[in-house]
Amino acid sequence: MKSFITLTKEECGIYYKHIYDNANAKWNAGNLLAEKNDYASAINSKIISIEELIKTLIILADSKGFNFTKVKGIERFFKNHQIRHFLAFIIFGVSVFSDDLLIFLRWFNIYLRKNPIRFTLFLDKNMIEENEVRSIKISPELKEKAKKYIVKKFDLIAQEFEWFSKMDILSQDSLYTDFSGSIKSPLTISKSEYLEVNFRLEKVKKIADYIIKAYEEEHESEELKKVSQEIKTKVYYKDMEKSLTQLKGNRNVFDLTKEYFNIDVPNDFFN
Numbered sequence: 001m002k003s004f005i006t007l008t009k010e011e012c013g014i015y016y017k018h019i020y021d022n023a024n025a026k027w028n029a030g031n032l033l034a035e036k037n038d039y040a041s042a043i044n045s046k047i048i049s050i051e052e053l054i055k056t057l058i059i060l061a062d063s064k065g066f067n068f069t070k071v072k073g074i075e076r077f078f079k080n081h082q083i084r085h086f087l088a089f090i091i092f093g094v095s096v097f098s099d100d101l102l103i104f105l106r107w108f109n110i111y112l113r114k115n116p117i118r119f120t121l122f123l124d125k126n127m128i129e130e131n132e133v134r135s136i137k138i139s140p141e142l143k144e145k146a147k148k149y150i151v152k153k154f155d156l157i158a159q160e161f162e163w164f165s166k167m168d169i170l171s172q173d174s175l176y177t178d179f180s181g182s183i184k185s186p187l188t189i190s191k192s193e194y195l196e197v198n199f200r201l202e203k204v205k206k207i208a209d210y211i212i213k214a215y216e217e218e219h220e221s222e223e224l225k226k227v228s229q230e231i232k233t234k235v236y237y238k239d240m241e242k243s244l245t246q247l248k249g250n251r252n253v254f255d256l257t258k259e260y261f262n263i264d265v266p267n268d269f270f271n
Contacts, residue, residue, distance in 0.1 A: 004059065004078050005069045013063035016056050020212065023052035027205065030198075039194035040174040040186030046201050047171045053208040054084040060215050071237050073244030081168050086253045088204045089164035093157050095203040100153075163200065165254035170197065 007015060026049035033042035058068050058077065068074060077083050178184040246256055 003075075004055075005075055007059070007062070007069060009063055009065070012059045012069070016059040016063060019052050019059060020056040023049045023056060026052060034191075034194055034198075037191070039191055040189040042194055043189065043197050044171055044174040046198065047167060047174075050088050050201050050204055050208075051081065051084045053205060053212075054087045056212060057087075057208060060212060064215055067237065068240070071244065072241045073247075074240075076244050076247055080247065080253075081171070082165075082253050083247070085164055085167040086257070088167070088201075089161060091204045091207045092160060092164065092200060095207050096153055096157060096160075098207065099203075160200070161254070161257075165252075 004015075026045045030042040030045035030049060033039075033045060055078065062069050173184065174186050174189060177186070243256075247253055
C-alpha cells in the first residue's frame with residue numbers, strides 16, 4: 001500500500017499540494033472559529049495547520065530531489081505530533097532572527113543609506129582604524145552590544161522551546177474536558193490565550209509559506225542539485241536516521257534535545 005514514505009519524486013510533486021491546501025484550509029477555519037469566539041477550536045485548527053505545513057515542506061523538498069522520505073525511521077515524522085512541533089519550534093527560532101534582520105535593513109535603508117553623513121558617523125563610531133587604514137574590526141562597544149543581543153535572543157529561544165514542547169498538551173486541552181483538582185474545559189479558553197498561540201504559530205506559518213513558495217518557483221537548478229548532493233555527501237540523512245532511531249517508543253523529542261544540549265528552562269515559566 002502506498003504511503004508518504006513510498007511516494008516517488010514525481011508523486012511528491014503532485015501530492016504535496018493536497019497537504020498544503022489542507023494546511024491553508026485549517027488555518028482559514030481557525031480564523032473563522034476565532035471570529036465566532038470559539039477560541040479552543042481555533043487553536044486546535046491552527047495547530048493542525050502548522051503540522052500540515054511541516055509535512056508539506058518534507059514532501060515538497062523530496063519532489064525537488066531530496067530524499068527525506070527515504071530516511072530510515074521517517075515514518076515516525078508522520079505519526080508523531082511532537083516531531084512536527086519540534087520542527088515548528090526550529091522555524092520559529094529562525095523568525096526570531098529574521099524579524100530583527102528585516103528591522104535592521106529598514107533602519108539601514110532609511111536612517112543610514114539615505115543619509116551618507118549618518119553612515120559615515122556610524123562607521124567612525126563602530127569601526128577601528130589602524131595605521132591610517134580602516135579595518136573591518138568591530139569596536140568593543142559594538143561587540144558588547146552584539147553579545148548582549150545574542151544572549152537575550154537565546155534566552156528567548158530557550159523559553160520558546162518550553163512553550164512548543166507543550167503544544168501537544170495545548171492541542172488536547174483545546175479538544176477535551178479534564179479534571180485536575182478542578183474542571184478544565186475548552187470552553188474556558190480565552191481570547192488572550194488564543195492570541196498568544198496565534199502570535200507564535202503565525203510566525204511559523206510566515207516562514208514556512210515563504211520556503212514553500214521559494215521551492216515552488218525553483219525548478220531543479222544547479223544550485224538546488226548541489227544542496228541536495230551536499231546533504232547526501234555530508235551524511236545528514238544518516239544523522240537524521242540516528243535521531244529518529246532514538247525516538248523509538250514514547251521518547252519525547254523535546255526531552256531528548258534537552259538531554260543532548262543540557263537546556264535549562266525555568267520550571268515556573270508557565271506559572
